[in-house]
Amino acid sequence: MSVPMDSIYQQIILDHYKNPHHHGLIEEFDAEVHHVNPTCGDEVTLRVRLADGAIADLGWDGDGCSISQASTSVMADLVVGKPVAEAMALQERFLELMQSQGNAELTEGDEDVLEDAVAFEGVSKYPARVKCALLGWMAMKSAVVESDRQEETA
Amino acid sequence: MSVPMDSIYQQIILDHYKNPHHHGLIEEFDAEVHHVNPTCGDEVTLRVRLADGAIADLGWDGDGCSISQASTSVMADLVVGKPVAEAMALQERFLELMQSQGNAELTEGDEDVLEDAVAFEGVSKYPARVKCALLGWMAMKSAVVESDRQEETA
Amino acid sequence: MPFDVEAVRKDFPILAREVHGVPLVYLDSANTSQKPQVVLDTLTDFYANHNANVARAVHTLGSEATNAFEAARGKLAAFVNAPDRNEIVFTKNSSEALNLVAYALSNAATTIGAERFRIGPGDEIVVTEMEHHSNLVPWQLLCQRTGATFRWLRIGDTGPDGGRLVEDEIDTVITERTRVVAFVHQSNALGTINPVSRLVARARAVGALTVVDASQSAPHLPLDVQALGADFVAFTGHKMYGPTGVGVLWGRYDLLAGLPPFLGGGEMIETVDMTGTTFAAPPHRFEAGTPMIAQAVGLGAAVDYLSALGMENVAAHEHALLEYALPRLAEVEGLRIIGPATAVDRGATISFTLAGVHPHDVAQLLDEGGIAVRAGHHCARPVCVRYGIPATTRASFGVYTTTEEIDALVAGVRRVGEVFR
């Protein structure tokens, strides 16, 4: 059986859910964060290691709905190896997309940079699910900020 | 100038308002009560004297809208000289009339016993004014109860 | 007269809607119910023809509005068999009704004449582990304000046909120290109908006040506050086919008359002076400011609608749906019913989990097939904690629910399992 054409459960999302990328906590890391979505109980623990102003590595573990888990997997694919500034810009753009209430106009440029993450566009119509899609992204952002802070105070 | 045909300001009400009956506090009395209608500030002070189970005399002073003052005047006319039981029955009937929300069906019998008080029928459509029309009647009832109580404890 | 669900459905305009290109199957009535046309018409008629503020106005519109509002109070009183229409206090929802009682009690601390209601350290407030947050947090906050101790009756067995209070603990948890026992009539998370008379009897024996949260029972079964025997009963308009923004607190008149006010403002006063204020008699004492006039009138229309259907018939219809649904759902692979598995002492609200699929995904994918159910902790998180699960999916029925809709639900849940496995 397949899902409806306009489903928010794009095959790509189901695939990431069933086989999440960068799943598992990395051993060497600069910061670890634990984020929870209190309304649905989704959880993610996420570790990052920065090097030369870029996200050198990222690993995560989580529990929750397919949207939260797949979105974290897609995010990890996207940001690992990217300069921090670029990762933050991606996060900004994804946040905007999620807050569009289904009215986002995706440009080709978006598809180029957000890659698999554009599959989550449909989620933006469901305010209750937006937080799920954002969970991993927000955790990544906090972890990066946290790493920076540790560096500064080190 | 005259008021509209269906006015609650029947000529009889205006007449009682301009020339209230039994107005003025009597010297000899069994009980005095002071009632206030907090929503509009109408006030009445009322004294009664009972004798042989009847309302021998009643006098009042007041301040307030025409409905409260005229109704007290009409009430006084009706109950002075009447046996207490009869006065209480009148009070009951008048209360019923006022609570009818404009749906009372006045019988000829009502007109016989309530006399001028039937002129207040129109007031029952206006919940905010019902209390005005009842003020004097409620005061009379309290004063009679109060007199009885004093007699019993005397 | 047999209950004609097809005729009922025609009364609800939203049921003609499609979502995702398929007809709507609305199975989320425990969250909020849909509204019959007569309620919408009543609201429009009120605003378009009789709108005015109540109590205060001497003009015609004001009198019409006041009569309509007070008539609604009378209808609500009749609907729950209240002995006195002045026992019906209009609130914005159940939550406010429950908070009202909790705040009036803590306000007794500084109110002369209300000494008998005072609560303090050493006193205990008892709720149950299956309360909606709206009948749980207000009491936690009351304990915080007063120093009283918060206690609760636990949910026992969580297996099939579990999901009920541990009856043995009623006598040990509710004691001479208990001042208030607040509990849900029908659980919104489990469907369980609690043993009201047992709880009320124990509370009464120890001199505690009882507060019944009837949010989930008022729409579904004949509610008789005199038969319940409790001191306060709260329910909410939007779940019983009425407008949003209106709820009801019923309370015994002598208790309402003795309690200090909660919200201060217009209409709840007797006389106001800069140096001190006296308060009106119930119900107005507890209705500060301009009330939800149109909403109360609309709720009056909703209870007229329910009474015309007959609450006995409504209860029978929903019970039949429940008996139809429970075994069919239980057959779905990986499906576990959270709450009593049989239709005994149980309302037509069914929570479940599906192995390997998050409840949010179940609900979302059902929605894509037109089926609206709820997923989450249903504002009763301690229930999920008790069952050791993050959330459930919940289907809940109403006067307009059909067995065909239940078939669609069962088929839909099966499909969800296939997609995610």
Added chain:
Amino acid sequence: MPFDVEAVRKDFPILAREVHGVPLVYLDSANTSQKPQVVLDTLTDFYANHNANVARAVHTLGSEATNAFEAARGKLAAFVNAPDRNEIVFTKNSSEALNLVAYALSNAATTIGAERFRIGPGDEIVVTEMEHHSNLVPWQLLCQRTGATFRWLRIGDTGPDGGRLVEDEIDTVITERTRVVAFVHQSNALGTINPVSRLVARARAVGALTVVDASQSAPHLPLDVQALGADFVAFTGHKMYGPTGVGVLWGRYDLLAGLPPFLGGGEMIETVDMTGTTFAAPPHRFEAGTPMIAQAVGLGAAVDYLSALGMENVAAHEHALLEYALPRLAEVEGLRIIGPATAVDRGATISFTLAGVHPHDVAQLLDEGGIAVRAGHHCARPVCVRYGIPATTRASFGVYTTTEEIDALVAGVRRVGEVFR
């Protein structure tokens, strides 16, 4: 675009009504306003097509309802120029909004982390003598709960063009001991517009919180919470052409974020546990239970309607009506205006007395001529006490009021004098 009052009137279905066989002249908008068709249509559309509970639901209807409800929050934020939409808390009316602040403050007494909001003996709460009971009684009750002292700014001169606060006393009554200054923007009893910036500046200088009751200004003039400079601003939907049953508290985000909750229940929590609960961020922290969903959406439509008219135009229209009405009423034999006699710093609400006739009789007899005005103390009894009168008659205008209606009022009041003299 000139303000076209005849076009506006066509938007309000109730204005086609007759009472006592004559066309309705509705001059009671300060009590409650009438509703334009677009508000009624918005309510009906919501219930008939998108009705569901908000926040909790993952299904389509739930998402539509949530989006509509949150969009209304955004509209309200824009309407009052709030810097952040999360500063808009939906309440049931102004009265609840004002009580919310008062209760959150007293709840600080037992909330860790809210120490800076604690109020107790020695602290002072300042209001004015011209407050509506809804901005007076909550503060009296707060003083009762906390032991703080209740103080007030007096109304000075009661002659023509009096009816204003004694400005000299602002600095002596608001002192270092003052913790809250709560005052009405535009008086519902007198029409007076208070010197907000003067009061806010003094309050800020002494470190007191300011609470502005904008119930009577929000419908009538451009309201800009940033320009007002206050900490909290309350207003109510039914007076601004919206539904009954919804109001708004605007508060500075950092203050809302620091305040403890008021009502406990669903949706205002972060996580609930039997042994303790944490609370959501504003605005949800202050919105316990199912909100007045349809009403907030309807209020959104009302502010869209007002914005389309343009609040500057609305204010100019009503100011012109005021300038038209004041001298004409003042000419009526025995009529005394209660409040400023000129149109300076004054809204289009005119209270008056008529020598020898009780205000209730004035209003009632006007009603028999189709003219709806209010009589009483207008929930501001201390104003009547200050003027030494039991009550006033009050005519108040709105977007749909015409000069012809004012002519009818003036003629009507003359007639009343003749009947009773």
